Amino acid sequence: MQVKDLTSVIEEFAPLSLQEDYDNAGLICGHPENEVSSVLLCTDVTEDVVEEAIAGNHNLVISHHPLSIKALKNLVPDNWIKRCFIKAIKNDINIYAAHTNMDAVINGVSGKMADKLELIEREILQPAGKLYTFCFYTPMEEAERVRAALLDAGAGAIGNYSHCSFNTQGSGTFLPGENTHPFCGERGELHTETEIKTEITVPEQLLSSCIRLLNEVHPYEEPVCNIIPLENQNPVTGFGIIGELEQAVNTHEFLQRVKSIFHCGIIRHSPICKPEVKRVAVCGGSGAFLSQKAMQAAADIYISGDFKYHDFFMTENRMILADIGHYESEQYTKEIFYELVTKKISKFAVQFSKINTNPINYL
Numbered sequence: 001m002q003v004k005d006l007t008s009v010i011e012e013f014a015p016l017s018l019q020e021d022y023d024n025a026g027l028i029c030g031h032p033e034n035e036v037s038s039v040l041l042c043t044d045v046t047e048d049v050v051e052e053a054i055a056g057n058h059n060l061v062i063s064h065h066p067l068s069i070k071a072l073k074n075l076v077p078d079n080w081i082k083r084c085f086i087k088a089i090k091n092d093i094n095i096y097a098a099h100t101n102m103d104a105v106i107n108g109v110s111g112k113m114a115d116k117l118e119l120i121e122r123e124i125l126q127p128a129g130k131l132y133t134f135c136f137y138t139p140m141e142e143a144e145r146v147r148a149a150l151l152d153a154g155a156g157a158i159g160n161y162s163h164c165s166f167n168t169q170g171s172g173t174f175l176p177g178e179n180t181h182p183f184c185g186e187r188g189e190l191h192t193e194t195e196i197k198t199e200i201t202v203p204e205q206l207l208s209s210c211i212r213l214l215n216e217v218h219p220y221e222e223p224v225c226n227i228i229p230l231e232n233q234n235p236v237t238g239f240g241i242i243g244e245l246e247q248a249v250n251t252h253e254f255l256q257r258v259k260s261i262f263h264c265g266i267i268r269h270s271p272i273c274k275p276e277v278k279r280v281a282v283c284g285g286s287g288a289f290l291s292q293k294a295m296q297a298a299a300d301i302y303i304s305g306d307f308k309y310h311d312f313f314m315t316e317n318r319m320i321l322a323d324i325g326h327y328e329s330e331q332y333t334k335e336i337f338y339e340l341v342t343k344k345i346s347k348f349a350v351q352f353s354k355i356n357t358n359p360i361n362y363l
């Protein structure tokens with residue numbers, strides 16, 4: 001088992017192309033072809049976590065937060081981040097992070113929070129990620145094979161349906177030039193070919209692999225492919241989740257439930273302006289940027305982390321804001337990693353870190 005065999009399952013689920021510009025998700029230390037016999041899952045990589053990996057013979061550490069986001073100018077051991085790198089390199093430990101790409105998929109960080117709270121009827125709070133119509137023309141007898149290659153690679157997935165495409169028959173014309181090797185027709189002669197026009201909806205993150213694949217599998221030297229940007233929003237990528245509890249719950253009881261599920265030392269919340277809550281918005285990590293979206297989506301309560309003093313005024317008693325802590329909101333992301341990598345590697349070879357890496361303590 002190599003590093004890339006495991007990281008590719010994570011990237012199929014949360015493509016790296018979905019990460020924010022400032023982020024550093026992906027393989028941070030090591031080599032994609034290094035052998036892996038054991039995996040350690042964590043929220044943050046700290047020196048204690050690297051020690052834990054060494055002691056447990058884990059040669060791949062998968063973390064939610066990247067060990068470093070800013071570029072390092074040297075590897076002298078003058079801060080904890082560099083000491084982690086040095087220790088990891090000396091002990092052949094690979095370090096991988098799935099960060100804002102894992103925030104940006106419907107079943108990612110916020111989706112896991114929604115699972116824990118048993119929210120139903122879920123939607124993305126702030127959709128992100130463009131959709132395109134990917135359109136190409138294939139000679140009749142080759143059309144099914146070419147189309148299948150694209151659809152098998154994940155193009156044409158709409159909600160719970162996969163392999164969606166629209167196909168029409170028509171006549172294509174072309175005149176092969178001097179240095180061509182045409183699949184059909186003759187050099188220097190105008191040719192007419194019966195072709196199938198195939199239209200498939202493709203999300204932004206699959207676009208470049210679809211273009212590459214089409215060029216690989218298409219019989220023509222110069223396959224024509226039209227990429228048309230759509231105004232439609234991708235319903236499965238973006239930030240935060242809005243959903244509903246099966247039944248309205250007394251707000252105090254619900255907050256107690258949240259406190260226990262997320263093992264919160266404390267919950268900071270705005271005034272309890274609603275006696276009961278049913279519609280719940282969540283966002284893992286620092287979610288203040290989605291407060292307005294949560295209100296627009298008619299959430300009774302919005303649960304996230306890192307709210308500032310003034311954020312609590314902004315709801316004007318139209319919604320309850322609950323800050324459960326950054327670490328607390330993201331701690332279960334490790335379970336997503338577990339579900340993904342155990343598709344490829346034995347459950348016995350995957351462990352959750354036993355270290356609580358939350359740097360914030362409560363008195």
Ligand SMILES: [Zn+2]
Nearest residue numbers: 285286326330
């Ligand atoms: Zn975070």
